[in-house]
Amino acid sequence: MANQFVTIKDFARAAMPRLIEHLVFPNLIHKDYSDDFAARKGDTIQVRKPVVLEARDFDPDQGVVAEDIVESTVDVTLDRIATVDVGIEALQGATSIDDLTRVFIDPAAAALAQKINADGLQLYRDVYAAVGEAGKTPSSLADFAAARKQLNLQKVPVSGRVAVWDTEADAAFIALDPIVHAEKSGSTQALREGSIGRIMGMENYMSQAVKYHETGITAAQAVKVNGKVEAGSASLSLIGSALTGKLVKGDLIKIGENTYTVTADSAPASGNAISDVSLSPCLPEIADKTDVTLVGSHTANLAFHPMAFAFVTRPLPAPGGVESYVTHYNGVSLRVVRGYDMQHKREMLSMDVLYGFKTLYPELAVRVLG
Secondary structure (H helix, E strand, O other), X not given: OOOOOOOHHHHHHHHHHHHHHHOOHHHHOEEEEOOOOOOOOOOEEEEEOOOOOOOOOOOOOOOOOOOOOOOOEEEEEXXXXXXXXXXXXXXXXXXOHHHHHHHHXXXXXXXXXXXXXXXXXXXXXXXXXXXXOOOOOOOOHHHHHHHHHHHHHOOXXXXXXXXXXXXXXXXXXXXXXXXXXXXXXXXXXXXXXXXXXXXXOEEEEEOOOOOEEOOOEEEEEOOEXXXXXXXXXXXXXXXOOEEXXXXXXXXXXXXXXXXXXXXXXXXXXXXXXXXXXEEEOOOOOEOOOOEXXXXXXXXXXXXXXXXXXEEEXXXXXOOOOOEEEEEEEOOEEEEEEEEEEOOOOEXXXXXXXXXXXXXXXXXXXXXXXX
């Protein structure tokens, strides 16, 4: 690099606050970070789930009922590394940390954050509760009310509720007068700039990384349950007068008043039937030939409590024989490495983050279809 006084530590310390500013989804959910040990991609660690307690009415005759505090854990695989890598020659024109920030640090932090946001919002596939209509963009206060109602029905704690909307919903919402005048809030720049405002007890944000879910079903008519389902089952079979394609992870099906998410891709339909469709949550007893609605492709906006999901990071180890520096802040660990690529005979600068996401309590979230 042209300026020999700019160190790897300078890079890391300049990049970390910018990375935090660009994150949206990870800043809205439960974070788990520890610098006790370095980890590698593929490592599985145990994360404590946030404790959930129940408030009861006080009965003066019976007295209080003590609740046990049970801390459970969940396995999280650190299966993601977001990385940005450039050749040192690309930075030769930079003569100061300000130049390096402009040509590399800011764009790299934004790119890392975009990938991390996008990976985290894939968790929509674990969320089975849904409101709205597939293919119809949320565009009115009624959509906020529907999300709020569903969260209330699921007994989601009122404090801390948030929602993340796609760009189409954001464009519709910001034209609404009550939202134009809503107070903007947020703890980081990305949250402030993406804030739609606090509406109906939820802090609402826009993210360009909200996912569009595409079903694997290509045709479906008169779909019904194929065979009686016993209470507690986690799968069922379907049959229809015209049923082709397959169900994919994240597809939604409705049976009566209940909605379920498909937890694994099914086999392709054969003879207008699909067997052994894995679903969550567990099913009640369902009679043979009960009507089923297959929800179509949709944008998966999310309304949720922060405890619904977890963002887990651990520091990456320092590679041997090269210059590197690891920094962490606000539940995120960032590594910067300067090394030599022998295969291509060039010096490289790398910035990367090791992380994993996990759904902790899917009952604390709802999809708002668009």
